[in-house]
Amino acid sequence: MKLLHSGKVRDVYADGDDLILVASDRVSVYDVVLPTPIPDKGRLLTQLSLWWFEQLADLVPNHVVSATDVPAEFAGRAIRCRRLEMVPVECIARGYLTGLGLKEYERSGSVSGLQLGPGLVEASKLPEPIFTPTTKAPVGEHDEFMTYAEVVDKVGAETAEQLRDITVRVYRRGAELAAERGIIVADTKIELGWAPDGTLVLGDEVLTSDSSRFWPADSYEPGRTQFSFDKQYLRNWAAGTGWDKQAPAPEVPAEVVEMTRARYVEVYERLTGRTW
Secondary structure (H helix, E strand, O other): OEEEEEOOOEEEEEEOOEEEEEEOOOOEEOOEEOOOOOOOHHHHHHHHHHHHHHHHOOOOOEOEEEOOOOOHHHOOOEEEEEOOEEOOOEEEEEEEEOHHHHHHHHHHOEEOOEEOOOOOOOOEEEEEEEEOOEOOOOOOOOOOEOOHHHHHHHHOHHHHHHHHHHHHHHHHHHHHHHHOOOEEEEEEEEEEEEOOOOOEEEEOOOOOOOOEEEEEHHHOOOOOOOOOOOOHHHHHHHHHOOOOOOOOOOOOOHHHHHHHHHHHHHHHHHHHOOOO
C-alpha cells in the first residue's frame, strides 16, 4: 500500500486498483485539527457510514468495495473503496437553520444565495430542505458558501442539478429514518465523485456525527442552542476557550473528550439499533 493523502481526519492509501480509506481518531473544528484524538471515533464513523450506505443504496451508488478486506491494523476503521474523481464542491443540505447557515442568514437574509423568509431564529425548521454548497478549502483554510450559479460555473449545469438532487434526497432519506429513531438531522454534508463511467457516486463518509448535526427530537425547541450528538459540543467548547480558531488548536480536556465520545456512541446506537 502507498499513502496518497493524509487529510484532517482520514488517510487514503492506494492498494492496486482500489483505495483504502482509513478513518483516524483525529477531530477537526473550524477547519483546524485538534491535538487531542477522540478514542474509537474512527471506528464509530466508519461503522455508521457503512450502515447508512446500505440504507441509501437504492438512491445513489456508493464507493464501498469491502468493509472487511482491509489491512488488519485498520480493521473496523477502514473501507476498501473504488477510485473516484471527487467533485470540487462540498454538498450540504439543511433542514434547519443553525451554525454557519444561521450566521449567513443573519448577515444577508440568505444562505448560498437562497433568500429565506424573515424572522428565522437558531434551529428554525425550514419549509423545505435546501442545498447550500460550499467550496472545498485546503487544510487550515475555511470553506466559503457558493451560490447555485457558482456551482454551475464550476461543474456545469447538468452536474450541478445532479449534485443538488442527490444531496437533498440523501438528506430527506436520512432525516426520515433518523426521525423514526427520535433523532433530528439538522443538516448534513456529503461527498460525491465521478466513477469512470460518468456516474456520480457517494464517497467518503455519510450521515455521521462529523458530517451532520444530530439533535434529540424530544427536547427540540427553536430559538436556542440544541443538545447535539455530534461534534458541535466540541465546537462549542473550543469557541468558549477564547481560541482564535487558527492553528495550533488547544489541547482538549479529558472530560470533554469523554463527553464527545459518549455522544458519538449514543447516536450510533440509536440510529443503528446496535450496541457499541
